[in-house]
Amino acid sequence: AQKITQTQPGMFVQEKEAVTLDCTYDTSDPSYGLFWYKQPSSGEMIFLIYQGSYDQQNATEGRYSLNFQKARKSANLVISASQLGDSAMYFCAITGGSYIPTFGRGTSLIVHP
């Protein structure tokens, strides 16, 4: 079985500041993938970033980076230089041996001007 825990139901950040969204996971699979998705109020789920369990370096995609600490089983999303359009729900997910993703409960991020 695999599990994702997102402990922050809501987060607030000032525009142009950086913010970290927490994600811890649990899995018995030696090989797995971690994903972050963004869901604006309109409802669509947008893929942001991926980290493989054997990747040596932390993943980065533009303003998004993933702080991957394998020993701690954490995969935190870092958004640099927050923008108003970053206000959304953010979901962390894991895919292991079954190739069926498990999602966390999500974190609501609000960016203040």
Place this chain on the structure above:
Amino acid sequence: DVKVTQSSRYLVKRTGEKVFLECVQDMDHENMFWYRQDPGLGLRLIYFSYDVKMKEKGDIPEGYSVSREKKERFSLILESASTNQTSMYLCASGLTGLRNQPQHFGDGTRLSIL
């Protein structure tokens, strides 16, 4: 770009009705999924399918069934809708056997059962 299309953005039905939610993807993906999303509970897997006419139960299949007669289409059926099935429903598709590939989602259907 992968396109996953859900037939309705908003749907209102009555208790006891049989409800069909349709999902079509255009990228020849083997896997298709139906999720239910409720505030504070995240995405919960209802059913998934890894091939035509194949289906597997997810975490919360009770009260739902699915149909996959063609590779591109995956339908979610509420056999007898109840008010506790009022929710946001998300369809997704993805490639099989590739752990590093993200799922592709439709825009969601906000279903209200009165």
